Structure formats: structure tokens, C-alpha cells
Amino acid sequence: MLRNKKVVIIGGSSGIGLESAKQLVAQGAEVIIASRSEEKLRIAKEQLGVRATTFTLDTTQEQQVQSFFEKIGQFDHLVISAAETSGGSFLQTDTAQARQLFENKFWGQYYAAKYGASKISPNGSITLFSGVVGYKSMVGSAMLGAVNAAVSNLGQTLALELAPIRVNIVSPGIIDTPSRSKMPEEARNNFYATVENKLPVKRIGRAEDVAQSVLYLLQNSFVTGTVLHVEGGHILA
Ligand SMILES: NC(=O)c1ccc[n+]([C@@H]2O[C@H](COP(=O)([O-])OP(=O)(O)OC[C@H]3O[C@@H](n4cnc5c(N)ncnc54)[C@H](OP(=O)(O)O)[C@@H]3O)[C@@H](O)[C@H]2O)c1
Known part of the structure; x- marks a missing residue:
């Protein structure tokens, strides 16, 4: 079903996006991955091989996003896992940093959906990325929670407006990816241990867990407007 499909993954150079690209290539798809670095x-x-093409792109730059889609032409599916996020106390985080979160994770996905939509085949799809703190309030996640909730809402409305293109949203829980590489190792391990202990599944997520869900959303033509929670029961814990 994914053989010879052309899939654009913005954020495909790391973590969940890269793992999705690997699984797609293994299924015979052609992938175009884009990110800043x-x-x-x-x-x-190097890891993906000849079925992958790369583009440098910063999704916060509207013009860049527009010309990226003009360059690549028609394709089947768009996955937008690009994001650089941060947390922090609501009162101590300065406004510029809070706005930056929206610039990167919300507006980046907005621009990509806006300029990518007309290039997607009618039986294709868009997959946006939200996250667990959009659904479970946690201290230090006021802004990221708001961004994630906004992305989900945007995606559900786009499922109506962009139909027959399907639009879905993946909402990952705590997943071990390079997104936490700047965190000191001991602090990261302690954080993971605390979360693992709390979750019904008793483990942290892997990029593979979320990538499987991305492939499911690309393939199931009866699913649109769905927020797919891949979080080990975190919302319930
Ligand atoms: N990991 C988790 O625990 C977790 C939890 C909840 C939600 N999520 C969400 O899942 C998605 C994927 O996260 P991940 O853990 O796979 O992150 P990751 O490993 O840090 O990968 C993020 C990717 O986005 C790219 N990127 C960041 N800002 C960009 C920009 N402005 N323009 C273009 N590319 C950009 C990065 O590459 P460059 O640096 O080269 O640009 C990288 O390829 C994100 O939306 C994240 O918020 C993750």
C-alpha cells in the first residue's frame, strides 16, 4: 500500500520523523525529508539510502516553506514531526520564549499544511504532531500544552476543509528521542524512571512505537480527524 508512494517528512532527520522514514523506506515508499541542519x-x-531525498528547511520561515513545496511538486502524504520544544514555569518564562514555541511547533505545522495541501494527491493525507501535555496538564507545560491543543484543533478542522485529503494528529507521550539530548544524562534518566514508574505500560516510548502509528494513519483510508494518542496510558496515570 505504501510501495512507490511519495512521502514528505518535515522533521525527518531525527527521532520519530527519522524512524517513520526508515519504516516507510522498508515498505517501498520514497521519502523526502526536510529539516534545518x-x-x-x-x-x-546515510541511514535511509537511495529512496530518500533531503532538503534544508526552516518551517518558521513562511517563504521557505512555500518555495519548498513549489520545488518538490506532487506527492502522496505529508508528515510534520518538526519541532523544537521547551518547558518552564509560566511566571518565570519570558514572553519571547513562549512565543517561540508557537512559532516553531504551531506556525511551522500551519505553514506546511497550508502550502503543502495543494500538492497532495486526493487520496493522500497530512499527519500533524501534538503531544501528551496538550491533554494532561503538567506543571511547567503551560505553553507547550496550549501549542499541542492548538495543533490538534487545527488538524481536526483541516480534516473537514481539506477533504478528501485526510488529516490526522499523532499525540505522543514521553518518547526517548534526541529531543532531550541537551538535558543532563542523570536528570533525563531520573525523569524517565519517574514516568516509567507511573505509566500502566511501565516503560518510556520508543520512536518505533510512534512511527508505527504514523504508518497506520497513512494507510487507513477510513481514518481522518483523529487524534491518535501513543503514550502508554499517560493520560490515565
Ligand atoms: N519525544 C517526545 O517525548 C515527544 C513528546 C510529545 C510530543 N512529541 C512531538 O513529536 C514530534 C517529534 O519529536 P521528536 O522527539 O522526534 O523530536 P526530535 O528528535 O528532536 O526531532 C525533531 C525534528 O524536527 C526538526 N526541526 C525542529 N525545528 C525545525 C524547524 N523550525 N524547521 C524544520 N525542522 C525542524 C529537527 O531537525 P533540525 O534540528 O535539523 O531542524 C528534527 O529533525 C514533535 O512535534 C514533538 O513535539 C515528542
Whole structure:
């Protein structure tokens, strides 16, 4: 079903996006991965092989996003896992940093959906990325929670407006990806141990867990407007 499909993954040079690209290539799809860092793209390309093409792109730059889609032409599916996120106390986080979260994770996905939509085949799809703190309030996640909730709402409305293109949203829980590489190792391990202990599944998520859900959303033509929670029961815990 994914053989020879052309899939664009913005954020495909790392973590969940890269793992999705690997699983798609294994299914015979052609992938176009885009992100800001040439170095990350080069390393990803080495892992993905000849069925992958890379583009440098910063989704916060509207013009860049528009010309990226003009360059690549028609394709089947769009996955937007690009994001750089941060947390912090609501009162102590300055407004510029809070706005930056929206610039990167909300507006980046907005621009990609806006300029990518007309290039997607009618039986294709868009997959946006939200996250568990959009559904479970946690101290230190006021802004990220708001961004994630906004992305889900945008995606559900786009499922109506962009039909017959399907639009779905993946909402990952705590997943072990390079997104936490700047965190000191001990703090990261302690954080993971605390979450693992709390979750019904008793483990942290892997990029593979979420990538499987991305492939499901691309393939199931009866699913649109869905927020797919891949979070080990975190909302219930
Ligand atoms: N990991 C988790 O625990 C978790 C939890 C909840 C939700 N999520 C969501 O899941 C999605 C994927 O996260 P991940 O853990 O796979 O993150 P990751 O490993 O850090 O990968 C993020 C990707 O986005 C790219 N990127 C960041 N800002 C960009 C921009 N402005 N323009 C273009 N590309 C950009 C990065 O590459 P460059 O640096 O080269 O640009 C990288 O390829 C994100 O939406 C994240 O918020 C993750």
C-alpha cells in the first residue's frame, strides 16, 4: 500500500520523523525529508539510502516553506514531526520564549499544511504532531500544552476543509528521542524512571512505537480527524 508512494517528512532527520522514514523506506515508499541542519540530514540520508531525498528547511520561515513545496511538486502524504520544544514555569518564562514555541511547533505545522495541501494527491493525507501535555496538564507545560491543543484543533478542522485529503494528529507521550539530548544524562534518566514508574505500560516510548502509528494513519483510508494518542496510558496515570 505504501510501495512507490511519495512521502514528505518535515522533521525527518531525527527521532520519530527519522524512524517513520526508515519504516516507510522498508515498505517501498520514497521519502523526502526536510529539516534545518544539513549535518543531521546528511547522517539521516546515510541511514535511509537511495529512496530518500533531503532538503534544508526552516518551517518558521513562511517563504521557505512555500518555495519548498513549489520545488518538490506532487506527492502522496505529508508528515510534520518538526519541532523544537521547551518547558518552564509560566511566571518565570519570558514572553519571547513562549512565543517561540508557537512559532516553531504551531506556525511551522500551519505553514506546511497550508502550502503543502495543494500538492497532495486526493487520496493522500497530512499527519500533524501534538503531544501528551496538550491533554494532561503538567506543571511547567503551560505553553507547550496550549501549542499541542492548538495543533490538534487545527488538524481536526483541516480534516473537514481539506477533504478528501485526510488529516490526522499523532499525540505522543514521553518518547526517548534526541529531543532531550541537551538535558543532563542523570536528570533525563531520573525523569524517565519517574514516568516509567507511573505509566500502566511501565516503560518510556520508543520512536518505533510512534512511527508505527504514523504508518497506520497513512494507510487507513477510513481514518481522518483523529487524534491518535501513543503514550502508554499517560493520560490515565
Ligand atoms: N519525544 C517526545 O517525548 C515527544 C513528546 C510529545 C510530543 N512529541 C512531538 O513529536 C514530534 C517529534 O519529536 P521528536 O522527539 O522526534 O523530536 P526530535 O528528535 O528532536 O526531532 C525533531 C525534528 O524536527 C526538526 N526541526 C525542529 N525545528 C525545525 C524547524 N523550525 N524547521 C524544520 N525542522 C525542524 C529537527 O531537525 P533540525 O534540528 O535539523 O531542524 C528534527 O529533525 C514533535 O512535534 C514533538 O513535539 C515528542
